[in-house]
Amino acid sequence: MEAFSEIKYFDDNKFYEIDYTHVGDLRHPAMLENLISPDDKRELVSMLVPVKKRLADPSLFDKPVEVANITIKEIEAANPILWTVDVPLDKLTQTLPRNSHFQINENNEVEFIGWILRAVLHTHVSVKLPFRIDMEFRQSGKGKTGVIFYHSEEIGYHFGSNARNRSFGINMSNDNEKDIRAILFHQPVFWDRFDFPGRGAINAEGYNHISWIVCEKHLACIINGEVRYCGTNFPYMSLDLSSEAICPIYIGTGGNDKIYFRSVRVSQLAQTLKNKMKKEELTMITKQSNNIISVIHRLVTDEYGENYWFNGCAKYVMECLGEPDYDYWFFAGLTGDIFTQHYNSIKYAGDALTSYMTEENMGGKPAEYIEGVFAKCGYAAT
Structure with missing residues (x-):
């Protein structure tokens, strides 16, 4: 709670806001902590509520740029896969069984209709940014039903004035009356909407294969072996994605016709560790008898x-880096x-786990352990 001790109000606070879920509940329960009154004459309590940093307005960033004439091989080469999971179709579960149809048919396909969003x-299966989703499916009816996925616990439309849908969809x-057949998605983190009419068209007969590649360098939608959209310079790409949460993948439909899913694959893509230290940012004046660090x-x-040496040292390093x-x-x-706080065993006794x-x-x-700690902060360390 130390990081939030200076938050005094939330109305018009430019940096923090109360952390609500999409249904209007607090993401974590509020807590009351009894405090000791300095003069023993007052009852003091501290109320702890979940908060989150406010997002910057995406309009303050440069606009995304569409990448023309890029090939699938070039996109894949720039965004390598760490691991892949082929989702067992019989392990898929409905979020709202009363509002959807789900069954495995004789062809080992998932038949699905979602009557509400x-x-x-x-x-x-859960992944964090960057990631890739591949799905193979076929249509039914007039072929007007879209296929969507979410990388979030928050699905559908949200409550609240600034809440946004978090889906990625084609068709x-x-x-x-209208056949728009759009690619429609909401940029990660900021969740502002992007709409490309006509580019999300699929085959009404036979199977379709779609790939979404959502990563640090590209946001691409590939349909039946064709790059229908590839963009770069999205605002989320300028952020430190190492601190983004791991989120589950949900799949669904945007319409009332039945969709037959034949395969679903989820892949975690590799993230580039950035050495954020600029030249001469962390400086030391070295003499034979005197080493001077600029911040002491x-x-x-x-x-x-504060009892543990490593945490103080790590905090100091990040302070010198402006974090x-x-x-x-x-x-x-x-x-x-x-x-x-005390890590004991038969052969060893120390202050804490780091020791x-x-x-x-x-x-x-030690070196591998410390490198791993800073890697979780998005920093390379040697």
């Missing part, structure tokens, strides 16, 4: 409950030290 299928915006202060303030949000308590939670993981005599690998 929130009625979708849970793949039970969208059709009705009984205590690394651990024990009277504030004040990565404070002592952030690293104490990330390393697990705050949960293992054990950096003890070579106990089989620890």
Whole structure:
């Protein structure tokens, strides 16, 4: 809670807002903590509520740029796959069984109709940005039903004035009178809408294969072996994606005709670790008898409950890099030290988990462990 101690109000606060779910509930329960009154004459409580950072308005960023004449091989080469899961079709589950039809037919296809937007299928596979989704399916009826997926726990339309849909879809915006057949998606993180009429058309007869590649360098939609859209310079691509949450994948339909899914594949793409240290940003003046660091202060303030050396050192490094949000308590939670205040075993006794993981005599690998901690913050370390 140290990181949020300076939040005094939320109305018109430019940096933070209360963290609500799409149905209007708090994402985590509010908590009351009894405090000790300095004069023993008052009852003091601290109310803790879930908060999140406000997103910048995407209109403040440069507009995305469409990449022309790029091939599928070029997109795939720029965005390598870390791992892939072929989703077992019989493990898909309905989010709203009363508002959808779901069954496995004799051809081992999933037959699915979602009569409302929130009625979708849970793949039970989770990924974080960047990622890739591949689906093979066929249409029924007049071929006007779209195929969508969500990379979020929040599906459908949201409550609230600034809430946005979080879907990615093809063959969208059709009705009984119009065939729009659009590619329609909402940019990750910011969730503003992008609509490309005519580009999401699919085969009304036979199978279709679609691929969505949502990554650091490209956001691409590939339909039946053809790059229908590929964009770059989206605002989300300028963010530190290493801090984005792992989210589940849901698939569904945008219409009332039956869709037959033959395969669903979810892939985690590799993320580029950025060495964010600029030249001469972290400087040291070296002399034979004197090493001077530009910012000097205590690394651990024990009277504030800070007890573990590594978390103070890591916080100091990030402070020198201009990253004040990565404070002592952030690293104490990330390393697990705050949960293992005394780490004892038959052969070893130390202050916390980090002490054990950096003890070579106990089989620890200090360099590898520390590199892993900073990698979770989006930094390479040596």
